[in-house]
Amino acid sequence: MASILLRHIYKAYPHSKKEDKKEKEQQLSPFAVKDFNLEIHDGEFIVLVGPSGCGKSTTLRMIAGLEDISAGELYIDGNLSNNVDASKRDIAMVFQNYALYPHMTSYQNMSYGLKLRKIKKPLLRKGEVVYDYDKEKVKELQLQVKKSQSPDEVEALNKQIAEIKSKKDTPVMKAVHYSKEEIDEKVKSAAEVLDITHLLDRKPSEMSGGQRQRVALGRALVRDPKVFLLDEPLSNLDAKLRASMRNEIVKLHKKVQTTFVYVTHDQIEAMTMGDRIVVMKDGVIQQVDTPSNIYDNPANLFVAGFIGTPQMNFFDVKLNSDAENIQISLPNGNQISFPLSTLKPIQEEYISGNEKEAVLGVRGEHITIGEDGIPAVVSFAEILGNSTNILCKLEGSDDEFNITVQSRSSLKPGDKINISFEPANIHLFDKNTGDSIYQYKEENE
DSSP states (O other): OOOEEEEEEEEEOOOOHHHHHHHHHHTOOSEEEEEEEEEEOTTOEEEEEOSTTSSHHHHHHHHHTSSOOSEEEEEETTEEOTTSOGGGSOEEEEOTTOOOOTTSOHHHHHHHHHHHOEEEEEOEETTEEOEEOOHHHHHHHHHHHHHOOOHHHHHHHHHHHHHHHTOOOEEOEEEEEOOHHHHHHHHHHHHHHTTOGGGTTOOGGGSOHHHHHHHHHHHHHTTOOSEEEEESTTTTSOHHHHHHHHHHHHHHHHHHOOEEEEEESOHHHHHHHOSEEEEEETTEEEEEEOHHHHHHSOSBHHHHHHSSSSOOEEEEEEEEEOSSEEEEEOTTSOEEEEEGGGSOOBOGGGGSSSOEEEEEEEOGGGEEEESSSEEEEEEEEEEOSSOEEEEEEETTOOOEEEEEESSOOOOOTTOEEEEEEOGGGOEEEETTTOBBOBOOOOTTO
């Protein structure tokens, strides 16, 4: 396992002069990733989610060493890794397109990387381990001597070097290939974990998409890496198989207890798989939190609209308040009032008594149809078996919104209904910034 720390990470791509001029005219940032700060704990399952072009795959590739970091610091297991070669980061990556060799069997695909890889083992002489002084530590101290400008510090470092050289208590390590027996044991062990033992003699063309994805996971698993990086690995699968593979990957994470960083544009994958979710937009982190807290307490309009199916409903409103209540004026002129005690705590500046423009957000499952309430007209009803999505408009307004009813509904287009909002589940956002006006707290605080 390994922890990962990304500190003020930026990624910029070079552009042609024509592109530079166009970006300048549109006042666009040249950065694909901007000021990315995140700490990933040992054994954690982190999901990076966001729309296409938000920088999530670029961030993953910087962790893997496949992309250079333009600015900032990347630490893997506490070691600065910006300039560490990808092959030396002890990271395994699983791609969207499987990247299997078509002419090789599953066994050969999973074992190929192990045949090329070297590992350090103690050097034996006449069957006994050879010992010497810690040469790696000496190199590290000698580098500090070269950089130091203090005579006293140089003297102290040289004393340390002399002391280390006097002790021959460190095993001498030698880079060797895995033995055939070791490779066979690793491949069969991984195949058993992923339930693909019966597929080891098949080639990719003889397997389904889900089976090929399992083999790709197995190829990463045999390396016993510190970190798994998965870049939209389920995008090529059908909906049923995606659901099955989501469960398989979560089970794999629990078995191996290794750090997983998973990239997806599918918010359902993010909600069902991650210990924490990182929501991104335009290269910038919008919110980092647990799936439930991101769903219940979105930090801004983008997160609120991106997470959840169907999308959260939004209404432009005006807020007025007194010491005990808040009045919300809807676009069609209707007003609703809630006791402040029934809402999540609101920032003081928004309940100062002056009228404020805001955006009201409410999910479809938190809108109730009843005898009393705000008048609305049904536009369309979509029955989904055990639930119904009802598309409506407020009377006197053209803005449509969705209601989710956990039953079959007989409502038809043109039917008039009355609706009300559950006060504990409404969301309020600043009209200009889009930020939540609640006193936001992370779930673990």
